[in-house]
Amino acid sequence: MISADVQSLASDLSVAVVRLTRHLRGRRSDSPISLTQLSALSTLRREGSMTPGLLAARERVQPPSMTRVIASLSELGLVERTPHPTDGRQIIVTPTPAGRSLVDDENSAREAWMTDQLGILGDHQIQVLRDAVDIINSIVNETE
Amino acid sequence: MISADVQSLASDLSVAVVRLTRHLRGRRSDSPISLTQLSALSTLRREGSMTPGLLAARERVQPPSMTRVIASLSELGLVERTPHPTDGRQIIVTPTPAGRSLVDDENSAREAWMTDQLGILGDHQIQVLRDAVDIINSIVNETE
């Protein structure tokens, strides 16, 4: 039963996270920034200042998409754009104190052990994902 | 460490699923239907024919959004719209054989134990979600 059909898990997980994302985006009207903005700002908070191109790669979006996100965060005073010291083509995006504290409000300090050590998925991790799909579904279904 | 800060887990999970969704939507260019369409079609496959209003509720979208999804699935020949037998206001959306087999191709038969028995989250389930965030992140980061 464990490592039987990984393909169906992928499909179930896809559907589950799509619904959860829908849910999360909808329920953030009380927050000052969108999930897209928070995700980018969190990466800057965690990994430090970087260029738009690198941030786009980290967030798995194309550069023009990140240009927009950065512009919106800049308008909100959450990041600053400064020239690159040696390369005139590049710029450096840095979170402002307001941006950092906003991430700290939304995220917590528990960040360390979540960002590294990857590896090939084993049976145990697959089982964890299976359970997680159920849990995600239960969360979505319960929050009527 | 277990039930310490559920809030930070929620934030981490949000960011993780947003990135995974981005990833999944982008990588489905080989599939004939989008994740949004697959999710609705899967629900019809699992729960049977239903009205657009009920399907919208199941999928956690508003009725006008579901109208669009159903129209697109209908154009592809994956669902059919038939009049409600007694209530002239309602219609019944039914997956066609092509729609059912498409879901079967994408999903597998392992569906039973994933749809029911919900409950309040316990320490173990929270830990599962924490691990799942790492696994999701590792998947996203590895599929360079």
Added chain:
DNA sequence: TATTGTTATACTCTATAACTATA
């Protein structure tokens, strides 16, 4: 009058293609 579904309209997120400036 209340309900179901649809149409009209708009906003967010994301992409590709084309452009500008610098290396």
Added chain:
DNA sequence: TATAGTTATAGAGTATAACAATA
């Protein structure tokens, strides 16, 4: 020429508001 970032444009997904048909 190649690279970094931006602008222009388009499409998918979703929402709210207004409408039509039926109960």
